[in-house]
Amino acid sequence: MKITKKLASIVFAGFLLSSCGGGNAKLDAQEDGTQPADSAKELTGKIRIDGSSTVFPISGGIAELFRGEEPKVKVIVNKSGSGSGFKMFSSREIEVSDASRPIKAKEVKKCKEAGVEYLQLEVAYDGLAVLVNKENTWADSLSSADLKKLWEPAAEGVVKTWADIREGWPTEEIALFGPGTASGTFDYFTEAIVGESGAIRSDYSPSEDDDVLVQGIAGDENAIGFFGLAYYEANKDKLKLVAVNGVKPNMETVKTGTYAPLSRPLFIYVSKQSTVKPEVASFVRFYLKNAGGVAKTVGYVPLPASDYEESLKKFEDFTTSK
């Protein structure tokens, strides 16, 4: 059931994208909604990708789809972390670098020293939604500090009721729901809110299954929880979305970065040296055309279709410029 929904969303996203681009599309590739690669002749070669484990599912998904287009190009994806990815990128060990943060000044310097000219491309957003029960009339907005007070390890056994967060709120016991420790969403939330990756109070109900979290929060008036923003979109009518620091997450606030700190853009970095190779250039174009659909399938927020178009243009300029 969940899977067909996900597949449908790829097809849909593919359809959206195809309606505005790709005139010379190969027809047989359209069946699964995948945007075809743009070359006429069969490419060969190797594309090595490494970096953020958050971006890994997207790059892995793209690699999988690309294989259907260009079966002779080997795409190898790894996930040793954004920092380690940039290191390999500047030493030309890899063609594409995945990153869940922009490149740092130190890393820019390394690229310059090695003569690696790069281009940063946004591929999706990673966003978290904080949710409460529909019957909850008091919690419309929470600050980062409120969330920290509620979720940090020191809150265990101390912050028990809504009144413990803010005076005047009900003295009812809060039921906490969130993803299990294995998920990237968990790492991100603890990092952005508590300030330390993995640090969280232990008396919350964890589940790796988002459906369980939705049901948990929908079934208890005093519940609060968090999960991927993309998943909230599918369950809008069942839960109440909480504004964080006064801002509610939506396409606009996520895109502009005003919904902070619970949203961040995800990037890939490509270098001039590697995009000279036709298979890499073809892969990057393919990436930008299909990132939206794959991002949705693996639980991230896709960029608006026009942004991918723009990135494509930026990329063409980058490859043709001297």
Next chain:
Amino acid sequence: MINVATKNRIKDKLFEYWGVISTLIGVVLLVVFMTDIFMEGISRIDATFFTNSPSGLKPETSGIFPALLGTLWILILTASISIPLGVGAGIYLEEYSKKNWVSSLLEINISNLAGVPSIIYGLLGLEVFVRIMGLGKSVVAGALTLSLLVLPIVIVATREAIKSVPNSIKQAAYGLGATKWQTIWTQVLPSSIGGILTGVILALSRAIGETAPLIVVGAAAYIYDAPDGLLSEYTVIPMQIYTWMPDAREAMKVNAAAGIIVLLMITLVMNGFAVYLRNRWQKKVKW
């Protein structure tokens, strides 16, 4: 009053129970773990699991083909590197080297190496094989790293096996005018081969379960193809399991469990083979 005999009998019984409980704890934990994994993963094990490549977009169609082939490559390469080196070193240390401080230093170091955390071998492999020798994140770099990891075990096993060959056999060979080489080749090795092979196989089955050093030397998290040459990128079953584990989707958990079952089966077969060899050679060798 309890007399000394009763007291001792009670002590005896207590000691026996302690042994039984110790044994049971290990077995029970293993059974619990295996049942859990089997219940979760067995449903995914069919022909397609072995022939398909992993998929993050359609987890239910994921397979371990590239990882399975990668593990076989690693296994064969590691064996062909570590057996000649390890057995050679073992023979030298046991038969040729003079007993002085250099050889004791070597001995202590080799025993210590056997206890070094495997990730350290990964870091060494990354620097030496991947970077300095320029082998890249290739299957041969992975195999060389794992060979280093198992070498101490192979050396120690070889030495122990050679030690168990009675001195009288060797002396008899020398007495008939055999050279050292002839003695080793025709007498010592044939009678210790069972022990050596047992050690080698156990070491190799440890090697194919290793993840940490291979992560460091660059086994891939996602790769579609099986290795097609020594310098080809690769992944192995434990690495594939490690990639599937953190994925929150249920189908991925099932894949990971199925991967564990396959890995368990491979190690089980290898260990079974080691036991078989030991028994066979024990029967054959008569002194």
